[in-house]
Amino acid sequence: MTNELAIKILNESFSTESFLPEKTALIFASENIVNDDIETFLSRSPSDLIREMKAFMLEGMVQYSEEVDSEFQEQADDILSKASMTFDCFESYLKMHEKLTEESKSER
Numbered sequence: 001m002t003n004e005l006a007i008k009i010l011n012e013s014f015s016t017e018s019f020l021p022e023k024t025a026l027i028f029a030s031e032n033i034v035n036d037d038i039e040t041f042l043s044r045s046p047s048d049l050i051r052e053m054k055a056f057m058l059e060g061m062v063q064y065s066e067e068v069d070s071e072f073q074e075q076a077d078d079i080l081s082k083a084s085m086t087f088d089c090f091e092s093y094l095k096m097h098e099k100l101t102e103e104s105k106s107e108r
Helices: 003-014 020-036 036-045 046-065 070-106
Strands: none
Touching: 003 020, 003 036, 020 036, 020 046, 046 070
16 A cells, blocks of 8 residues: 555545544544555554654643643643543553454464
């Protein structure tokens, strides 16, 4: 599969009426494909991809939180902390899936 075809498939499947989180993921996936190549993208583990996306998303959230009025800073910090924990949860879940997939393959 070419990079162009991969991005075309993603755009046809996810960009027509997608909601903001899906649009953000689409941009991130497309950038990964362009920067790394589709074969590299597909060979990476989902937990590595989500870890990388977490860093990207949290960087944006930190920048936004720095612009918040000081009276709302505590709430912004709390949201940032909870978002980080949510990404950690997704990453752990994917690692568990990867571990069981690996163990299942070794039993065959």
